[in-house]
Amino acid sequence: MPWQASVKNGMVWKKNRLKGMKLRVNCKHISKIILGTHSGELPPEQLELISRHINNCQYCQQELSVIRDIEGCLKVAFEEQTAWAQIPENTLENIKQQAALEKQAASKRHLLAKKFSRFGFLNRRQILTPALAVSILVISMLAIHMINRSNSGVTAYDIALNDPQLQSVLTSNSFMEPDKSKVTVINYLDTHGKPQAFVAFHADPNFLVVADVDMSANTLNRLNTFVLDSQMSKEVIGVAGNDSRIQALLEQGAIISNLYPAYVFYEKEMVNPDGEVYKQASFDFIIQIRIVINSSKYMAIYDVNTGQITTVVTDSK
């Protein structure tokens, strides 16, 4: 500690040992101590000096009282903020189920690694190096061939991702660039025969983005985003609870394990003003409701447009 405190005439003084100067400890110093330190953490001699100053200073007495009041109110405010929240009853079971799934996945990975370790002879450098070189060459040639042959998927993805509108959505929500392998691109022709594409991806498990890309103009027509927030989740669970098919499962002890936003692409027939029928590609946002009972899994579909459960099926995956 570079300074030492002492009391003279009821005021607290501090001596700066480094500069050899005496400085008066004013109310500002006391206020700093009141604001930053638990009284239990101060050495007894400092505590005593501060107490003496406060006893003689009306301003500090008032400040201390206000700070203690704020601290007390903060405690109550935090308590009040959390008092009404309830932990779902099935949390522990969910954790154990999740842990079992992770264990299963880890064991599969282990088995796979073990299986490949049988081909240990491949580790010999004289075999592995030329084999690796040939594989890389073949894969590269195949990749170049595939890209040259059909680059529409990659292009639609690039158009979407380079669009400032999409970039702004991603950056404003702190999302990273989506995993390219998990992006779905659907190409279709519009009524005038022009190439169009939908680029869909999950920016986050609960945040879905579908970009409508005009491939002939290389521009993004429309950006559709869908967020499954807690309020929406509650609504969906409420609707699911009123569905007789889901009710029957819940009565048998099933639990709703997860909600997952998704989309359905489809082509529908439209009629133009001249009475000509044409096909138009479109998509709907849906929410998959995953239900688990014993070892069986079910999936219900909640249609975001209608707010109804459309399907309840056994999830064979």
Place this chain on the structure above:
Amino acid sequence: MQELIERWQAGDVDAFDELFHQYKKLVFKSALLISGNVGDAEDILQEVFLKLWTSKHTYSSRKGNFINWLYKITVNQSISKCRKKKIHSLSLDQIDSGSGIVDNRERIEPNLDRKWEYEALTKLVSQMDEKHRLVLILRYFNDLPNNAIAEILDIPIGTVKSRLHNALASLRKKWDGMEEK
């Protein structure tokens, strides 16, 4: 406590259940205050205990107190969730609207005459940046001393003090204005 931790680390499921029931509210409520969202707090609770289940061998008493370790996981999971979704704390009104069964934990009885002060404080805290909000939550909700907060947030104790000082000073500045209203 030490025996319970040893049983949990040896793979005793009952010990894990006991730890869950003992600390679930602490984790859930801290996560709720940090994330400001009940749904996220539920996810964080699951993630924290799943981590506890799968990484029981990574904890060692030499790393420090078990509860501080648990807080550290909770804070990190909550921060990571918040940064993804950029959610700020809810106001009391928003939380009241999400009905639930009243928590059994012993709590400080609020003075109804001061409800508006609690609400105003909640709002002010929710507007603070993450680092100052975290220090206030750990100090005044979790009732932790500075050294424990420093350990949990992995920052020097002096930084804890200065953040606490700045956070309280900022609340203090606005306090008189609040009382005059």
